Amino acid sequence: MALLRDSRNSRLTSPKKPFLALGLEGSANKLGAGVMKHNEDGSTTVLANVRHTYITPPGEGFLPRDTAQHHREWAIKVIKDAVSQAGISMHDLDCICYTKGPGMGAPLQSVALVARTLAIMFNKPLVAVNHCVGHIEMGREITGAQNPVVLYVSGGNTQVIAYSRQCYRIFGETLDIAVGNCLDRFARVINLSNAPSPGYNIEQEAKNGKRLVPLPYTTKGMDVSLSGILTSVEAYTADERFRPTGTPYSPEDDVITPADLCYSLQETVFAMLVEITERAMAHIGSTEVLIVGGVGCNERLQEMMGIMAQERGGRVFATDERFCIDNGIMIAHAGLLSYRTGYNTPLEKSTCTQRFRTDEVRVTWRL
Known part of the structure; x- marks a missing residue:
């Protein structure tokens, strides 16, 4: 699915080469992995958007510890499915993006650990993403709202x-x-x-x-x-x-x-x-x-x-529901926007936080 992005209100020019990112989301009970491509003509393409939800019995909520365990159990399968659907290998990626926060502490930490491990294994830069900004940028991308x-x-x-x-x-x-x-x-x-x-x-x-x-x-x-x-x-x-x-x-x-x-x-x-x-x-x-x-x-x-x-x-x-419910592709897209302006997250600072306000993020890719 190709999604065209209007370049107005953007500091980004069309890239000289395609950019690929894997995005990992797990701030609550949805574990998501998405692969996003930013094309040379300024358009974007969703290559994969895989999600698995931790569902509890009626009358019960989801506890951080149990949710984190769900994410750990499903992480490999969800990521493998996303990479397979995208038709790429991990070596093709330009960066690996993950949700820094806000969200539930234990699930966030589980996904951050997976992201760090992949970055080390495949020698890829990490990009920490604000969950809220991910939602906003994906919404702007899909709908064309300026x-x-x-x-x-x-x-x-x-x-x-x-x-x-x-x-x-x-x-x-x-x-x-x-x-x-x-x-x-x-x-x-x-x-x-x-x-x-x-x-x-x-x-x-x-x-x-x-x-x-x-x-x-x-x-x-x-x-x-x-x-x-x-x-x-x-x-x-x-x-x-x-x-x-x-x-x-x-x-x-x-x-x-x-x-x-x-x-x-x-x-x-x-x-x-x-x-x-x-x-x-x-x-x-x-x-x-x-x-x-x-x-x-x-x-x-x-x-x-x-x-x-x-x-x-x-x-x-x-x-x-593909894009409004928590998903990995929104993290991949927002992470790529940040990465293309020169930002990445050093391994020693690849932490996560339950409280990460929307207005704490410097939106370097917009005018």
Whole structure:
């Protein structure tokens, strides 16, 4: 699949030769390996994008230790599959890119160790990549968005971002838990499956909701707070009107169903996110919104954001699950952008960190 990149707003010129990178992602429960090619004509080609997800039983989350063990067990197979699909050898690579953070400590360390080992074995430079910047650059690449306001929504992050002076600046963010974490935790409360993901199953359940129950709407300037809304929606499961899935009742009964709660949670939380995104658009005068991160796959969020953007004469950009859910190709692409401006990570500094903010990265490849 060839993906063309508009060279506007970029410091990079078309390379004199193709560049190849292997990207390794493992900041949470997805282990990904991707091979990206930057071509001489300025276009990019996704050669491989392989992913394996650690899935726990319904009602359970994923612990760092167990997730790290999953990554260690699957790393060789996932990387071999990616290299095979790309039709290359490890010797063909220009660099090996890995997620430095943010994320869960033990899984990050497992993948960083794999990246360091490969770099030593094949004598390749390492490039440490910020997970959030990886999402943004992959979103820009796939959709063609030029200078959008970015809504980054995932299991561990909720941020409204805009670019200025070689930095992705955070205009607003969650003050406590991320939106994906909020949805995932409620999915566990009502015992939804974790396959393919709890957030996806919340989305499907919400489509059958008919009753909008009142929940706290907490925006504080450009920030949001989500822990209170989670506590409130959980409280409804103890209400005498609550009827778990599969419980018989008459249509005329005054009941609250899991579908009603999923619907109410989505509508309220997404309205909060649309509000702070619109404020950022007004502040910088942008007409583009780019939604990235795992929750960015949610069609209802895309729909609500699209209504707001259309009213402002703008448009929304989003990707499908191949690129919005954590993946190795976004790390390979962002790593190549950085590598082509002369950056690489010495082995002695190839660490990882659970807290690596988006606005700590110098975006050397953009004007």
